[in-house]
Amino acid sequence: MKVESKAQVKIGVITAADPNDKRILSGTLHCMCEALKSQFSSVIYLGPVKLSPFSSLKVRILTFLFKIFHLLVYWKRLNSEHTMIRSKFHAGYFKQMIEGSGLDVLFAPFASIELAFIKTDVPICYLSDTSFAQLADYYRMSSKLSSMAKRMGDKIEHAAIHNSFAQVYSSKWAADFSREYYQAPNVFITRFGANMDSAIFSGAENKKPGPPLQLLFVGVDWVRKGGDIVFDTFLELLEKGHHVNLTVCGCNPPKSHPKVEVYTFLDKNKKEDLSELMQIFNRSDLFFLPTRADCTPIVFCEANAFGLPVISTNTGGVSSIIEDGNNGFLLSPDAKSKEYTELIERIINEEGLYQKLSVNARNKFEKELNWTVWAKEMRQILLLTQSRRKEQNSYNL
Secondary structure (H helix, E strand, O other), X not given: OXXXXXXXXXXXXXXXXXXXXXXXXXXXXXXXXXXXXXXXXXXXXXXXXXXXXXXXXXXXHHHHHHHHXXXXXXXXXXXOOOOHHHHHHHHHHHHHHHXXXXXXXXXXXXXXXXXXXXXXXXXXXXXXXXXXXXXXXXXXXXXXXXXXXXXXXXXXXXXXXXXXXXXXXXOHHHHHHHHHHHOOOOEEEOOOOOOOOOOOOOOHHHOOOOXXXXXXXXXXXXXXXXXXXXXXXXXXXXHOOOOEEEEEEOOOOOOOOOOEEEEOOOOOOOHHXXXXXXXHHHOOOEEEOOOOOOOOOHHHHHHHHOOOOEEEEOOOOHHHOOOEOOOEEEEOOOOOHHHHHHHHXXXXXXXXXXXXXXXXXXXXHHHOOOXXXXXXXXXXXXHHHHHHHHHHHHHHO
16 A cells, blocks of 8 residues: 655644643644644644743733723623734734744644734635634524624634635534635535544444443533433433443533442543543443534544444534434434433344444544544645645746
8 A cells, every 4th residue: 555755845833722732622733733744744833822921911911901891891701812912912923933934834723813813925724613603603602792702703713714725624514604604715624533542442343232331421511511411311221220331521420320430530641541531432332422512522533433333412513423323323402311211222222233333433433533534635735725825926926
């Protein structure tokens, strides 16, 4: 099998955070940057942002004054991380980092704030899993935002999109919204990968659902991720005589039970914690996360990597990862615990269904939901982005 050589292109990554920190975005930023190194000769991190002491002081003072003004006028709090003040100071920082660097392309993952007001001739590729207006409405944040905050957030997002040549999203749901609402000019869709090495995976063809049936819930926000439905379903399964255990990772549920095991926090930066998390996935049977609202949860990619059928809701960009009836099931956001109980009983009782879902999940991971495939697709998009600069240079001759 022929291995494609690295493209001799110098990529600059625009990010306010540290790509080496696996806690950022559950490790997604780190995995993206590492994957790009397999495709390009040079990948340079321009972040994390390190403003001078004077600039940092100016940002704090201006932001404080703006927040006071905003509170007095609108009687609503303001997210100090999402302001024009921070955006313009970050733009100035990255402009200095870019000048004289010899970069061919800029890659800006989840960086609308940093990207919006950068002035540079280096072509930019912007990546996200959603956009400001979509997220504000979807997560029902609109009622908490002032009209000024909405206008400001929209302006930053619009500027970021139109300051980039290519706009990459992780789902059709996000891509379609960006095209329609922000008139994004060059939209692409690439699916994200799992943020864990599945080397200890036991093999989907050998997986069997218990007994005891091991349910797995992974999420920081118990309420938004549907934790109450998970717990109620778990109790109903027990009442119906099923031998079932529930493992919860990432939060401390408000309810307890002798058959519920809780891991409130596991740090992927720590080898022992990461190993523990992988073992939890490997010994689980079903990944159960009936989320109320989500974009494209990386944890679903990780469940697929371990051959775990996923039970969730048909909302947001979830269907870009989970195909109903193929590698899991997606119920309506209005579905109650009774419907989930009946679905789980079907999965474990119907001949061959669990094995089919498990094998399909692992296959989907190997063919689509991994960072190797993502990096190859991004290679083409970034090379296309680079070609824009070559065209501009030819026009200037």
